Amino acid sequence: MWIPAGVIAVLAVLLVTATTSPIQRALDIPSGRAGLSELWNRGGYGPIALRMTREFPLTGVGTGSYRILAPDYWRAMANDALPLDNAQNWWRHQIAELGVFGGALIIAFSVLVAWRVATGRERDPDVASASTVRGLLIGLGVTSFFGMPTQNPLVLYWFLGLVAWFAWLVPDPALHRETHAREPRVAWIVAAGLAIAYAAGHVLLAVGPLHPAQRAREASRDYVIGAYPPEPLPEGNEFRWTGQNARFFWTARTRFMAIRFWAHHPDIASRPVHVTLTSPCGVLFDEDLTSDKSMSLGMVLPEGQRTLEATVRVSRAWSPADAGEADSRQLGVGIVADFSNDQAFAENQLRAVKLSGCGGGI
Numbered sequence: 001m002w003i004p005a006g007v008i009a010v011l012a013v014l015l016v017t018a019t020t021s022p023i024q025r026a027l028d029i030p031s032g033r034a035g036l037s038e039l040w041n042r043g044g045y046g047p048i049a050l051r052m053t054r055e056f057p058l059t060g061v062g063t064g065s066y067r068i069l070a071p072d073y074w075r076a077m078a079n080d081a082l083p084l085d086n087a088q089n090w091w092r093h094q095i096a097e098l099g100v101f102g103g104a105l106i107i108a109f110s111v112l113v114a115w116r117v118a119t120g121r122e123r124d125p126d127v128a129s130a131s132t133v134r135g136l137l138i139g140l141g142v143t144s145f146f147g148m149p150t151q152n153p154l155v156l157y158w159f160l161g162l163v164a165w166f167a168w169l170v171p172d173p174a175l176h177r178e179t180h181a182r183e184p185r186v187a188w189i190v191a192a193g194l195a196i197a198y199a200a201g202h203v204l205l206a207v208g209p210l211h212p213a214q215r216a217r218e219a220s221r222d223y224v225i226g227a228y229p230p231e232p233l234p235e236g237n238e239f240r241w242t243g244q245n246a247r248f249f250w251t252a253r254t255r256f257m258a259i260r261f262w263a264h265h266p267d268i269a270s271r272p273v274h275v276t277l278t279s280p281c282g283v284l285f286d287e288d289l290t291s292d293k294s295m296s297l298g299m300v301l302p303e304g305q306r307t308l309e310a311t312v313r314v315s316r317a318w319s320p321a322d323a324g325e326a327d328s329r330q331l332g333v334g335i336v337a338d339f340s341n342d343q344a345f346a347e348n349q350l351r352a353v354k355l356s357g358c359g360g361g362i
């Protein structure tokens with residue numbers, strides 16, 4: 001009697017987890033070798049997970065970080081955009097995020113649950129209940145090969161409840177052996193040491209290769225701190241308003257670059273606004289702005305430099321709301337970075353800046 005109940009339970013799980021369309025994903029897989037390749041790669045999400053595992057095998061990229069980091073990886077791997085999604089396989093996703101240590105625990109848990117589901121024998125009065133729960137767990141396991149149904153908190157709690165229920169319906173037949181007092185103590189010491197080392201590894205990654213600025217550099221995209229969202233310019237480029245302090249990491253599209261900035265403080269003529277623009281290459285600008293006219297700095301980046309990091313400091317900000325407008329932002333300067341393949345573009349700006357600290361100049 002448990003077989004029909006199990007089949008019905010599997011179908012129920014497939015329907016419940018249809019938010020990620022596991023049935024449709026399975027039907028969309030082509031036949032033959034192409035189907036095997038698609039099943040493994042899943043639109044690029046599979047190779048991304050494997051690359052994460054190769055780069056950070058011990059720690060992974062961190063819990064919940066796959067969705068955030070995957071687009072950066074795909075930009076570096078295929079120079080293309082990628083929608084936010086999971087690794088299209090629950091176990092692959094966990095290993096990519098948790099690494100060998102955390103992933104090994106997940107796999108061990110999965111093996112134990114699968115072994116109990118496959119070999120456990122239910123109590124006679126509860127055959128129907130145990131068979132139904134067994135079918136539901138099998139269904140979740142099958143769909144987890146095509147997606148991550150348990151990323152939904154409701155489904156995750158449901159799954160854990162099913163595991164606990166099944167453990168009660170199907171008791172563990174293994175005999176419990178006696179343990180010495182020293183064994184648990186040593187196990188806890190080892191576990192604590194591994195946990196501390198694991199956490200320390202993630203801290204090092206957070207300030208190193210997985211720091212947002214470093215990720216942006218590897219993915220060849222700009223990274224901005226302390227500025228408002230971009231706004232369009234008439235010539236087609238975009239600029240940002242800064243606050244009093246902002247940091248920019250501009251990707252070097254070419255070696256010839258210009259930084260243009262301006263201040264629109266209503267009282268700038270009577271109260272000049274001091275702007276300081278610095279980078280690891282040296283001070284780029286450190287003067288007063290006395291009008292709303294823009295200042296432009298032209299520079300030649302050194303050979304091989306992939307980004308220019310700049311920190312902007314403004315002596316004071318202003319808010320359009322003070323003039324009765326609906327805009328309550330605190331604005332420092334508007335700023336935009338432009339690139340050209342022509343060296344004359346950098347030479348013809350209002351100010352030519354020599355990047356002495358980085359070996360570049362005009």
